[in-house]
Amino acid sequence: PVGTRYEAENAVISQGAVENNHTGYTGTGFVNLDNVAGSYLQWTVTAPGASLATLTFRYANGTTANRPMDVTVNGSLIADELAFAPTVNWDDWDTQTITGVRLPAGGSTVRATSTTSNGGPNLDHLEVQVVPLTPVDYQ
Ligand code: GCU
Secondary structure (H helix, E strand, O other), rough: EEEEEEEHHHOOOEEEEEEEEOOOOOOEEEEEEEEOOOOEEEEEEEEEEEEEEEEEEEEOOOOOOOEEEEEOOOEEEEEEEOOOOOOOOOOOEEEEEEEEEEEOEEEEEEEEEEEOOOOOOOEEEEEEEEEEOOOOOOO
């Protein structure tokens, strides 16, 4: 499977900001979503053809409480209150993964929305690994 990384700082941000005041992020920073339900990040990801994909979110949550998020793909809910468990601190990053996500050929929107008044975790990037659904000829 081919993996592609989409940085959070290049995504569409609703109620949040790109920051770099914690260490260990990839790219040029991370997104700090506002501490409100409904704050979200939305990426446009690309699949070469109809695919099954694994979505891996890299995040930090330096609190002691889960920061759940709803994840939609092209408007359909694929993960309800996906857990983003505490990390050691805001400089410590972990990943949360969703497998078996169907993507059509071309661009798809992946949106992660905070579901509690604590908002989301700090998000660093989304990595997408696609497995084509149709056979490929090798020669
Ligand atoms: C701290 C931390 C931020 C984080 C915020 C939060 O202020 O420095 O990076 O986003 O907590 O609780 O969401």
